[in-house]
Amino acid sequence: MLYRDFGKTGVKLSRLGFGAMRLPIQKDEKGRITGIDESTELIRYALDKGVNYVDSAFYYCHSESETAVGRALKGLPRESVFISTKNPLENACGSCWWLRLQLALRRLDCGYIDFYHFHGLSWDGYQTRCLGEGGPMAQARKAREQGLIRHLSFSCHDTPENCIKLIDTGEFDSLLVQYNLLDRQYAPSLHHAHEKGVGTVVMGPVGGGRLGVPSEVIARATGAVSTTEAALRFVWASPDIDVAISGMGDRRMVDENVATAERGEPLSDAEVARIDRLYDENKKLLDLPCTGCGYCQPCPQGVAIPRIFQYLQWHSAFDLKEASRQRYGWLGTGWEEKNKPAPACTECGECEPKCPQKIPIRAKLKEAHKILGETVKP
Ligand code: SF4
Ligand code: SF4
Structure with missing residues (x-):
């Protein structure tokens, strides 16, 4: 596994992160949850292969993802794995935000969270719902002072320009945005973050599963064994990106992604240019x-x-x-x-x-x- 300095945080993260959003957790019609043990084993399997960053969120997998992550960490030195999870900004209520943090800590069954994200933060949401006395941002700073959170982070679906405004608040140590072969709109935000020493994580490097399906065009341009491999190698070709999280739902996916990460061969500029050229040619036909x-x-x-x-x-x-x-x-x-x-x-x-x-x-x-x-x- 390749590791990389994560912004100015002083920690080294594996270039491949485990996205704990596609775990094999099911809820039946009576509300019974199954698949937590299986998910725990799957996360542990990836950790044993050198992945050291696991990304969850309050509501992932019927709100059971954090529990599975916590169980996977049992018996491991706490400092050997970096937990990332997210608090949804559903309202401007600081005490609700605090409550969700407490719940996350309980589900994870650990004393602190390494990277705690404002989930889906927008510039407008930051200004109108986070700031203010006792609001979520004040609570987040307090949690950091108390050692419940090591680093404050945000994930973002707002415009790239507004994402840059959030970076420039200086409040956050890392960010998480979507970036992949098909969707490169956040490239300037990622570059800006990297220049400022803010850690960069991208989600959907394989297009939320979309690049997990075969594409003749991509295969022809890169010679990669699978579209997923090409997609990950594309993301790692950017010097602005520290970690790519991939939502992995079974061992086969873990094996494939880890093997690609271990080989550490990002797509060359020529290969990226070839994909772009084929794409443009096909677009003209359209x-x-x-x-x-x-x-x-x-x-x-x-x-x-x-x-x-x-x-x-x-x-x-x-x-x-x-x-x-x-x-x-x-x-x-x-x-x-x-x-x-x-x-x-x-x-x-x-x-x-x-x-x-x-x-x-x-x-x-x-x-x-x-x-x-x-x-x-x-
Ligand atoms: S090219 Fe035309 S249709 Fe496409 S985004 Fe621009 S204005 Fe809209
Ligand atoms: S024509 Fe349709 S898409 Fe275009 S502005 Fe009117 S409603 Fe919107």
């Missing part, structure tokens, strides 16, 4: 010259035009059919609630004159929905 510039936004109905077109490009240019459909299916739900899928379009036409590529957006949205979204409701 006749959808969307550059993702975002000038068509905001749509009064919240239609996520650039994202929808990006998924259509993944579908056809990268041959990632299942992956792009899955991602499209998330639009309008969960944290994507404000980003609507194509059927929300009322055909007002406001967006089209703003598009520098002169894309017939309304017609293309219909086409995209036909291809990506048979199962998506308006």
